[in-house]
Amino acid sequence: MKIRTGQCLCGRVHYEVRGEPSGVGLCHCADCRRESGSAFVMFAIWPRHAFSSTGDFSTYEGRSFCFACGARLFNLTDEEAELRVGSLDMAPTDLKPTYEIWAKRRENWLTALPDTHQHHEDQDHNSASNAF
Numbered sequence: 225m226k227i228r229t230g231q232c233l234c235g236r237v238h239y240e241v242r243g244e245p246s247g248v249g250l251c252h253c254a255d256c257r258r259e260s261g262s263a264f265v266m267f268a269i270w271p272r273h274a275f276s277s278t279g280d281f282s283t284y285e286g287r288s289f290c291f292a293c294g295a296r297l298f299n300l301t302d303e304e305a306e307l308r309v310g311s312l313d314m315a316p317t318d319l320k321p322t323y324e325i326w327a328k329r330r331e332n333w334l335t336a337l338p339d340t341h342q343h344h345e346d347q348d349h350n351s352a353s354n355a356f
């Protein structure tokens with residue numbers, strides 16, 4: 225089974241995910257822009273049982289980060305572990321987005337990725353049907 229590892233910038237928090245993600249996407253929403261300080265985020269979703277971590281982290285409204293270095297890491301629920309792909313140790317990764325959400329917030333100089341589902345606003349991050 226494929227294992228991918230990741231960590232925060234200072235190395236206090238480490239994690240791993242086992243198996244393949246159920247979804248990989250880009251989010252351009254205003255909250256993701258603000259939390260990341262960047263134009264968009266790339267996320268990937270695994271079942272919660274495929275995820276484990278070591279080290280203490282903080283969580284704000286479901287968004288977990290290292291309290292020491294501030295690096296964004298993941299969002300954990302009972303069902304899912306949604307990773308910020310930039311926190312993986314691989315750079316570049318072997319993951320590719322299949323959909324984009326909140327496309328209406330996408331920077332004007334960016335274009336839609338080819339061969340991806342485009343969603344004007346939100347949808348469940350893990351169901352890539354309902355392209356508009």
Ligand SMILES: [Zn+2]
Pocket residue numbers: 232233234235236237290291292293294295
């Ligand atoms: Zn850290």
Ligand SMILES: [Zn+2]
Pocket residue numbers: 251252253254255256257326
């Ligand atoms: Zn978002």
